Amino acid sequence: MKLYEIVNSLSLEVKTPSLDLNKEVTGGYVSDLLSDVIGNSKKGNVWITLQTHQNIIAVATLRDMSGIILVNGRNPDVDTLLKAAEQGIPLMVSSLPAFELVGRLYSLGIRCQ
Amino acid sequence: MDNKVAEGVFFLTGKDFSNAGAASSNLKGVLEGMSVQPDIIRRAAIAAFEAEMNVIIYAVAGMMHYYITPETIRIVVKDMGSGIPDIGLAMTEGYSTAPDYIREMGFGSGMGLPNIKKNTDRLDLDSVVGGGTTLEFIIYLNKDSKGAKNETL
Numbered sequence: 001m002k003l004y005e006i007v008n009s010l011s012l013e014v015k016t017p018s019l020d021l022n023k024e025v026t027g028g029y030v031s032d033l034l035s036d037v038i039g040n041s042k043k044g045n046v047w048i049t050l051q052t053h054q055n056i057i058a059v060a061t062l063r064d065m066s067g068i069i070l071v072n073g074r075n076p077d078v079d080t081l082l083k084a085a086e087q088g089i090p091l092m093v094s095s096l097p098a099f100e101l102v103g104r105l106y107s108l109g110i111r112c113q
Numbered sequence: 114m115d116n117k118v119a120e121g122v123f124f125l126t127g128k129d130f131s132n133a134g135a136a137s138s139n140l141k142g143v144l145e146g147m148s149v150q151p152d153i154i155r156r157a158a159i160a161a162f163e164a165e166m167n168v169i170i171y172a173v174a175g176m177m178h179y180y181i182t183p184e185t186i187r188i189v190v191k192d193m194g195s196g197i198p199d200i201g202l203a204m205t206e207g208y209s210t211a212p213d214y215i216r217e218m219g220f221g222s223g224m225g226l227p228n229i230k231k232n233t234d235r236l237d238l239d240s241v242v243g244g245g246t247t248l249e250f251i252i253y254l255n256k257d258s259k260g261a262k263n264e265t266l
Contacts, residue, residue, distance in 0.1 A: 034166075035224035038159050039231070043151075051219045058134025062141060062158045079131065 001025050001109060003067050003090060006046065010104055012069060012092040015076055019090045023066045027113035030102050034059050041065065042113060048098055048105070052076045057083035057091075065089065071098045119143060119181045125168040125192075130218075133169050136177050137161035140188075147181065149254065156232040157186050157252055163225040164190045164248055170215055171195070172245070186252045196242040204230065204238075 004021035007014060014021070026044030031037050032051050041047060043064045049056060052074050060068055067090035070076060076084070076091055084091040094101045121143065123136035141158045149157075161177070168175035172194030180187045197203045204226050211221020230236050233250040240246040 032219050033222045033224065034219040035163065035222050035228055038162055039224065039228045043155075049219075053130070053218055055130060055133050055218065055220075058138065058162070061138055062134065062162055063155075 003046065006105065006108065006110070007092060009108055010094060010096075010101070012094050015081060015091040015093060016084050016089075018085055019088060021067075021090055023090070025066045025110060028102070028105050028110045029112060030098055038063060046105070046110070048101055050074055050098065052080060054079040054083045056080065057087050057089050060089045061087045067092060069094055069101065071096060071101055118183070119147065119179075121179055123165075123177045125165060125172075125175045125177060125190075127169060127171075127173045127175075127194075129169060133166060134162060136165045140177075140179055143179070143181070144186070149186075153186070153252060153254055157188075160229045160232045160250055160252070161188060163228045164188065164250075166220060167225055167248070168192045168194070170211060170220055175245075184254055186254065188250055190248045191245065192247075193245050196244055197238070197240040197246055198242050200238055200240060 003023045003025055007021055024044060025046050027042055029037060029041035029045045030048040032049050037047060038059050041063050044066050046066050047060060047068045048071060050071050052070060054077060056068055057080060069092045071094055073093060073095045137158055140161050141154060144154045144157060165177060172192035175190060175192030178189045202208050206227040207223040209221045209223035215221040229250060234253045235251040237249045
């Protein structure tokens, strides 16, 4: 599934309008612990988190993730937006809490893989 | 991989979260440029990131050296920090001395050193309380990358 399809299906707010959303999403990973994410997520995963600081972009870049979705309508820090645009990591926001959002991603066919 | 040898060094500054991850991203770029196998790059990037974050979170400053030969990636991270009083405890998954504000950022979960061990083939950690810490690890490039078996240097 492509990232733009997820954005459209779940009405996500895209915070990085300059970035291409035509990226293949291989699966999903949800966690707020950065060591857990870097150790266990997979290439091309979309990452669901409540962390809004700039270091999430470093983690997503190192793991070649397809994008990050912030939950509960949390707004990314300005530094995070700048890093996301610089590193080419699409950043989206959902108004849903993590549990609901992950459930909907699962319904769309996204798995932890 | 091409028959190349490369080495380099990154300087790390304690609490400089704005540049956190830059050294490991850079190293990942170097390995990609040398056409190293993706799974080896993944393991090196994870271990380098954790080592880099340890310096940024816990030390005043440090240096990350990398040495790449056709056989190995060797990374040596030396810091000017307070040192680790009990290395066995520090290697235990879940053990952490990180302050609350670091934990709130999603760091300091006690998974850093175990993650490094899990993703490298050899690991050596030397620390002097009040004198700093030296962490050295090696990843073999020509070994089956699945099931890395850690040995102590």
